[in-house]
Amino acid sequence: MEIMDLSQHHQAISSYFPMPVTAQDWEEYTLTNSQVEFFHENGYLSGVKILNEEQVDLLREEINELMDPNHPGHHLFYEYHNNESTDPDKILFHSLGHWRITKGFHDVLWHPAFLKAASQLLGDRSVRFWHDQLFCKPPQHGGVVAWHQDYSYWTRTTAMQHLTCWIALDDATTENGCLCYVPQSHKWGLLRKPELAGDMDGLLDHLTTEQKLAFHSVPVELKKGYATFHHPLLVHGSHANTSEHSRRAFVLNVFADGTRSATDEPLLQGVPVVPSGEKITGQFFPLLYAVD
Numbered sequence: 001m002e003i004m005d006l007s008q009h010h011q012a013i014s015s016y017f018p019m020p021v022t023a024q025d026w027e028e029y030t031l032t033n034s035q036v037e038f039f040h041e042n043g044y045l046s047g048v049k050i051l052n053e054e055q056v057d058l059l060r061e062e063i064n065e066l067m068d069p070n071h072p073g074h075h076l077f078y079e080y081h082n083n084e085s086t087d088p089d090k091i092l093f094h095s096l097g098h099w100r101i102t103k104g105f106h107d108v109l110w111h112p113a114f115l116k117a118a119s120q121l122l123g124d125r126s127v128r129f130w131h132d133q134l135f136c137k138p139p140q141h142g143g144v145v146a147w148h149q150d151y152s153y154w155t156r157t158t159a160m161q162h163l164t165c166w167i168a169l170d171d172a173t174t175e176n177g178c179l180c181y182v183p184q185s186h187k188w189g190l191l192r193k194p195e196l197a198g199d200m201d202g203l204l205d206h207l208t209t210e211q212k213l214a215f216h217s218v219p220v221e222l223k224k225g226y227a228t229f230h231h232p233l234l235v236h237g238s239h240a241n242t243s244e245h246s247r248r249a250f251v252l253n254v255f256a257d258g259t260r261s262a263t264d265e266p267l268l269q270g271v272p273v274v275p276s277g278e279k280i281t282g283q284f285f286p287l288l289y290a291v292d
Helices: 023-029 033-042 053-066 103-110 112-121 200-204 209-213
Strands: 046-049 078-083 092-094 127-137 145-148 160-170 177-180 225-232 237-238 247-256 287-289
Touching: 023 112, 033 046, 033 112, 033 145, 033 200, 053 103, 053 127, 053 247, 103 112, 103 127, 103 247, 112 127, 112 160, 112 225, 112 287, 145 200
Parallel strands: none
Antiparallel strands: 046 225, 078 092, 092 127, 127 247, 127 287, 145 237, 160 225, 160 247, 177 237
């Protein structure tokens, strides 16, 4: 079965996530001033509803298909890790590039609830797609995602005007390895890049005494369909899944339009080079939301 590369389509191709028709319709998705202020002060904003039950079920079905290494669209992933955990007793499924393969994960990029919030949190800027991620932790054996800052993996792009949106497809709890944040750590500057699925606390060895004293993590428990947004320098991670329930989530990473390449290497595996200094655009980095 031949699979079409959906990165060729820079708009939704289904009716899964209906778009507002009028400016007034967009108001349903507008964050309050207090929500935006909380984000800038603490580095994150949680509890934003993105998906309804039907949409959650759709994306869960697509995850089940995508986790099969024999999927006919497998070659379209930028990265695919059936198990990225460095602990032989744990499992962490992690992939990038599934927006190119299935309609639901393609079209969710244009979900108005995501786009309006993303634009506001980027300073009312136009939003351009960077890349997606899937993270799946099975019951009892789900591995950790070590404490890290997203931008430490993204220094091949500049300026730092990025945003991460993490969306739960299962109820995310402390027991099954929900995301955890260190509030206000986005003010610490860029830290050393750790191994993403390695030692949970490896980053702490590279913090100053002052940063260690301020290191107080907050678990972000979410109902399925809800999202949390965070700043590219916010320290975050997630502990192992020791529960009887799976913890599936997907991530949408974006940046403000105008972000440029800072390398002459491919920005993502298999993607044509965007020369250093040039604005990031093209087939693999579509403009999702334009602000006049």
